[in-house]
Amino acid sequence: MDTVIVLFNRDLRVHDHPALAAACAEAERVVPLFVLDPAIPAGRRGGFLAECLADLRGSLRERGGDLVVRRGDTVTEAMRLAGETSAEAIYASADVSRLARRREGRLAGERIAFRCFPGVTVVPPGALYPSGENDHYRVFTPYWRAWSATGRRSVLPPPARVPLPAGLAPGQLPPREPYGAMRGGESLGRERAEAWLRSGLAGYEDGHDDLAGDRTSRLSPYLRFGCVSPLELAAGARGNEPFLRQLCWRDFHHQVTYAFPDINRRDYRPRGTRWAPGGEALDAWREGRTGMPIVDAGMRQLLAEGWMHNRARLITGNYLVKHLGVDWRAGLAHFFELLLDGDVANNSGNWQWVAGTGNDTRPNRTFNPLRQADRFDPAGEYVRRYVPELAGLTGREIHRPWRLADPPPGYPALPAGVA
Numbered sequence: 001m002d003t004v005i006v007l008f009n010r011d012l013r014v015h016d017h018p019a020l021a022a023a024c025a026e027a028e029r030v031v032p033l034f035v036l037d038p039a040i041p042a043g044r045r046g047g048f049l050a051e052c053l054a055d056l057r058g059s060l061r062e063r064g065g066d067l068v069v070r071r072g073d074t075v076t077e078a079m080r081l082a083g084e085t086s087a088e089a090i091y092a093s094a095d096v097s098r099l100a101r102r103r104e105g106r107l108a109g110e111r112i113a114f115r116c117f118p119g120v121t122v123v124p125p126g127a128l129y130p131s132g133e134n135d136h137y138r139v140f141t142p143y144w145r146a147w148s149a150t151g152r153r154s155v156l157p158p159p160a161r162v163p164l165p166a167g168l169a170p171g172q173l174p175p176r177e178p179y180g181a182m183r184g185g186e187s188l189g190r191e192r193a194e195a196w197l198r199s200g201l202a203g204y205e206d207g208h209d210d211l212a213g214d215r216t217s218r219l220s221p222y223l224r225f226g227c228v229s230p231l232e233l234a235a236g237a238r239g240n241e242p243f244l245r246q247l248c249w250r251d252f253h254h255q256v257t258y259a260f261p262d263i264n265r266r267d268y269r270p271r272g273t274r275w276a277p278g279g280e281a282l283d284a285w286r287e288g289r290t291g292m293p294i295v296d297a298g299m300r301q302l303l304a305e306g307w308m309h310n311r312a313r314l315i316t317g318n319y320l321v322k323h324l325g326v327d328w329r330a331g332l333a334h335f336f337e338l339l340l341d342g343d344v345a346n347n348s349g350n351w352q353w354v355a356g357t358g359n360d361t362r363p364n365r366t367f368n369p370l371r372q373a374d375r376f377d378p379a380g381e382y383v384r385r386y387v388p389e390l391a392g393l394t395g396r397e398i399h400r401p402w403r404l405a406d407p408p409p410g411y412p413a414l415p416a417g418v419a
């Protein structure tokens with residue numbers, strides 16, 4: 001083949017990139033493209049994305065290529081570039097959200113060859129399905145068994161050379177406005193993954209629920225943007241089951257989203273719940289001012305870092321829907337706006353799990369925030385870190401300031417009847 005466009009999206013890396021590897025193997029010239037499309041909701045992830053793109057451009061340039069950046073509707077811009085370069089095909093990594101699937105459908109209808117490749121998950125969505133009528137797994141444990149037993153493709157090396165056609169204007173990268181606690185890009189993602197596999201992974205089973213210890217990988221933003229290949233990470237985890245289960249949860253929610261693209265809008269399993277509209281309670285939750293310290297600590301971690309510990313996501317999410325009775329979609333929207341790792345499949349799948357409308361086999365599960373706090377933040381260190389008004393309190397007092405005769409100034413009282 002003469003010229004192939006590789007359309008990047010949520011796969012911002014050169015290592016283990018099946019679409020890029022195939023283009024470099026099959027075509028004389030390869031045009032790596034990223035389109036900044038205003039139709040794609042970016043939340044506050046724009047700065048992280050910009051860092052990913054700058055890093056990817058650097059890696060492609062080292063290999064003789066470049067990252068061509070355009071602005072506008074993805075399909076229109078890809079087709080315009082195809083015209084300019086006389087490309088015969090567009091290659092991309094298959095994705096699962098409604099927007100991504102619509103884009104893929106449109107590209108498939110254009111007058112150019114369009115091929116989708118794996119790369120966004122460990123096991124491609126749709127590859128595993130239970131016997132019977134279901135087109136996807138609705139329950140995690142049987143999916144985990146099938147996922148663990150299925151064959152995998154090999155991890156691919158980065159291409160040695162990316163032969164770019166001459167004379168193309170590369171286009172300007174978006175501004176790198178810093179946001180949150182982590183910086184983007186494949187180089188940093190690989191560094192973090194390597195350090196994690198070397199010295200964090202072994203303690204994962206014991207430490208992953210320790211709120212103050214912060215002993216999870218924090219690789220989620222890198223997986224979200226595809227800076228780290230989930231398949232390569234799974235291979236590197238060398239059978240560490242507790243960690244592999246988490247990567248499997250990620251794949252699980254992706255295969256559910258693939259089959260149920262309305263996952264961010266409609267109950268997956270409607271249960272006729274009547275949700276409260278939100279109002280002040282929702283505002284207080286968003287701001288980390290509910291009066292329940294463990295909830296406020298989680299919400300303030302999100303505000304400060306653009307990231308939140310998984311245990312805190314479970315506690316804060318459960319508190320919003322099960323204690324305050326607010327619609328899960330309001331929580332989802334706030335997380336989606338602020339999280340560096342915010343993505344449709346994981347965010348929606350987890351919110352629906354928490355709300356009892358999704359894939360939890362125990363939909364009535366309610367967390368007692370005080371018991372959660374005592375168990376997962378026994379010394380109150382996590383709360384102390386993110387809620388400075390409570391920093392002077394010791395022991396279990398820190399989780400129950402409303403019981404004190406003299407509650408700390410500046411910290412809200414817990415409204416009656418919500419705990």
Ligand SMILES: Cc1cc2nc3c(=O)[nH]c(=O)nc-3n(C[C@H](O)[C@H](O)[C@H](O)COP(=O)(O)OP(=O)(O)OC[C@H]3O[C@@H](n4cnc5c(N)ncnc54)[C@H](O)[C@@H]3O)c2cc1C
Pocket residue numbers: 208216217218219220221223224246247249250251253308309310311313314317335339341342343344346347348350351354
């Ligand atoms: C209400 C709620 C909303 C969430 N929204 C998102 C989101 O928008 N994006 C997102 O990536 N994760 C989301 N999660 C899942 C999980 O909290 C994060 O993936 C995890 O905290 C990221 O931290 P880590 O990289 O240190 O995870 P680790 O514990 O180190 O796990 C490794 C990787 O496994 C995957 N993973 C771990 N837990 C889950 C899970 N429950 N579901 C799916 N994948 C998982 C992530 O890709 C993660 O990076 C949400 C969870 C809840 C309860």
